[in-house]
Amino acid sequence: MIVSKKIVLHFPVRLVDRSIVYHLIKDYDLELNIMKASIIPDAEGLMVIEVRGEQTNYDKGVKYLTETGVRIQSLAQNVMRNDDKCTHCGACVTVCPTKAFKLDLETRLISFDASKCIACGLCLKACPPRAMELHF
Amino acid sequence: MSKTIEEINKKIKKGEAVVVNAEEIIEIAREKGIKKAARDVDVVTTGTFGPMCSSGAYFNIGHSNPRIKLGGGKAYLNDVNAYAGFAATDLLIGANALPDDDPRNKIYPGEFNYGGGHVIEDLVAGKDIRLSVTAYGTDCYPRKKLETLINIKDLNEAVLFNPRNAYQNYNAAINMSSKVIYTYMGILKPNMGNINFSTSGQLSPLLNDPYYRTIGIGTKIFLGGGIGYVAWNGTQHNPSAPRNEKGVPTRGSGTLALIGDLKQMNSYWLRGTSMMGYGATLTVGVGIPIPILSEEILEYTTVTDADIVAPVVDYSSDYPNMVSNTLAEVSYADLKSGKVEIDGKQVPTASLSSYSRAIIIADTLKDWIKNGRFLLTEPAELIPGIESGLNTKPMNERPIPD
Numbered sequence: 311m312i313v314s315k316k317i318v319l320h321f322p323v324r325l326v327d328r329s330i331v332y333h334l335i336k337d338y339d340l341e342l343n344i345m346k347a348s349i350i351p352d353a354e355g356l357m358v359i360e361v362r363g364e365q366t367n368y369d370k371g372v373k374y375l376t377e378t379g380v381r382i383q384s385l386a387q388n389v390m391r392n393d394d395k396c397t398h399c400g401a402c403v404t405v406c407p408t409k410a411f412k413l414d415l416e417t418r419l420i421s422f423d424a425s426k427c428i429a430c431g432l433c434l435k436a437c438p439p440r441a442m443e444l445h446f
Numbered sequence: 447m448s449k450t451i452e453e454i455n456k457k458i459k460k461g462e463a464v465v466v467n468a469e470e471i472i473e474i475a476r477e478k479g480i481k482k483a484a485r486d487v488d489v490v491t492t493g494t495f496g497p498m499c500s501s502g503a504y505f506n507i508g509h510s511n512p513r514i515k516l517g518g519g520k521a522y523l524n525d526v527n528a529y530a531g532f533a534a535t536d537l538l539i540g541a542n543a544l545p546d547d548d549p550r551n552k553i554y555p556g557e558f559n560y561g562g563g564h565v566i567e568d569l570v571a572g573k574d575i576r577l578s579v580t581a582y583g584t585d586c587y588p589r590k591k592l593e594t595l596i597n598i599k600d601l602n603e604a605v606l607f608n609p610r611n612a613y614q615n616y617n618a619a620i621n622m623s624s625k626v627i628y629t630y631m632g633i634l635k636p637n638m639g640n641i642n643f644s645t646s647g648q649l650s651p652l653l654n655d656p657y658y659r660t661i662g663i664g665t666k667i668f669l670g671g672g673i674g675y676v677a678w679n680g681t682q683h684n685p686s687a688p689r690n691e692k693g694v695p696t697r698g699s700g701t702l703a704l705i706g707d708l709k710q711m712n713s714y715w716l717r718g719t720s721m722m723g724y725g726a727t728l729t730v731g732v733g734i735p736i737p738i739l740s741e742e743i744l745e746y747t748t749v750t751d752a753d754i755v756a757p758v759v760d761y762s763s764d765y766p767n768m769v770s771n772t773l774a775e776v777s778y779a780d781l782k783s784g785k786v787e788i789d790g791k792q793v794p795t796a797s798l799s800s801y802s803r804a805i806i807i808a809d810t811l812k813d814w815i816k817n818g819r820f821l822l823t824e825p826a827e828l829i830p831g832i833e834s835g836l837n838t839k840p841m842n843e844r845p846i847p848d
């Protein structure tokens with residue numbers, strides 16, 4: 311399964327000039343989109359990246375990062391539904407791992423329970439009219 | 447009992463027509479019986495709102511100064527490929543069209559965030575669209591390059607034309623393989639992880655007129671929030687599909703080609719849609735009124751989700767390889783309950799078409815008719831039925847001689 315996650319990487323000083331990102335791409339077949347990077351010589355480096363790839367590769371990549379000493383922090387994010395865009399089709403219902411979407415059998419409307427959402431991101435691209443949005 | 451469209455129209459004009467939607471009629475007929483219901487009710491309205499890939503729009507952009515000939519050149523609308531094969535100023539865009547530089551499935555599964563369906567939505571919404579054209583230049587059309595914003599209000603004509611919409615019944619999709627697949631039927635999880643379907647079932651236009659007794663060329667309809675017409679039967683129209691004892695096809699069968707003035711439509715009912723790993727498309731709102739001309743026609747409109755059965759088809763191997771194999775038959779009543787049992791396994795189900803929106807379409811059409819805003823039309827010709835023997839053939843692929 312393909313996952314896409316936004317994470318914050320904190321590089322300790324000793325790692326700042328190592329090509330860690332390169333290894334993530336090359337050795338773990340992950341796609342990276344660097345959203346923000348601040349690497350100052352002799353100071354801790356910080357990078358916000360979007361990582362995309364197979365779940366297993368992602369897990370291995372995270373393990374590699376942790377082992378090299380990079381601290382990983384999940385970006386505080388909030389998945390919200392844009393109600394103007396939602397057509398209540400229901401395509402999200404079976405996609406969400408935490409059952410945050412529910413079909414009302416009477417009204418045939420799809421409710422979204424944000425408190426169940428773990429921000430895995432799966433529904434973002436699975437929603438055909440792209441009604442699910444990521445907010446920071 | 448029999449009525450004519452003319453008689454019904456007279457009642458509509460007087461504001462006396464009895465109009466109900468295809469869900470309400472089920473209860474009415476149960477209470478009153480078919481005979482009385484057929485006498486009392488004049489029109490039953492249907493509706494559907496789902497992704498319909500065979501949709502598109504054509505329009506005329508007017509002549510620039512100096513003139514440019516689009517025909518034979520290349521044209522893009524918001525970077526999405528448009529078809530420039532008609533004359534100097536006519537353009538066609540299909541719902542599945544993509545920008546040349548869209549990565550498609552190179553990064554699998556592709557996202558298809560913006561395509562032809564989105565251009566149509568934006569155009570209808572009144573947004574400016576970037577048009578860029580390269581042409582070869584002629585004596586009478588010397589210009590070779592054009593970059594301009596266009597807006598629907600400035601176009602001479604803007605017409606929605608959908609070669610195949612409103613499928614009468616369709617597959618329910620499942621994945622028998624051990625990896626996730628991305629299809630036009632949505633994301634299908636491995637090992638029968640889910641079933642996706644796309645229909646409004648008992649509200650669906652052609653399921654309420656299964657033998658096409660009233661729907662034909664020129665039938666006036668709700669299309670994309672405005673008024674449209676049935677232009678022809680749709681492509682792959684297959685009246686010869688197997689049917690159950692109530693005449694309801696048990697496989698994909700009838701289809702319609704629809705046409706209408708895009709300028710009076712509404713982006714709420716024409717939605718650019720992205721099917722992950724598959725492509726960009728358009729979700730189209732369609733509603734068709736069924737005139738109750740006889741008891742027989744009324745009886746067809748009482749079809750319920752329990753009467754409509756869909757074939758469960760494997761999209762990991764059978765569908766792509768043209769293996770005609772039905773794993774199970776399930777009713778829409780079961781599919782809509784949220785799970786069905788296949789081979790002893792409870793499989794969660796999801797819909798790609800919105801039933802709640804389909805009801806709104808049927809009710810909007812109902813209001814239009816009740817208020818005398820919408821009269822019914824007599825079709826110029828009905829679409830081909832069973833007697834036509836028409837069916838959908840697979841491709842006859844033949845080598846090209848050297």
Ligand code: SF4
Binds near residue numbers: 397398403439
């Ligand atoms: S898939 Fe998107 S549009 Fe459909 S019900 Fe879910 S959030 Fe709404």
Ligand code: SF4
Binds near residue numbers: 434
């Ligand atoms: S982000 Fe993940 S957990 Fe949250 S609603 Fe979407 S699919 Fe469910």
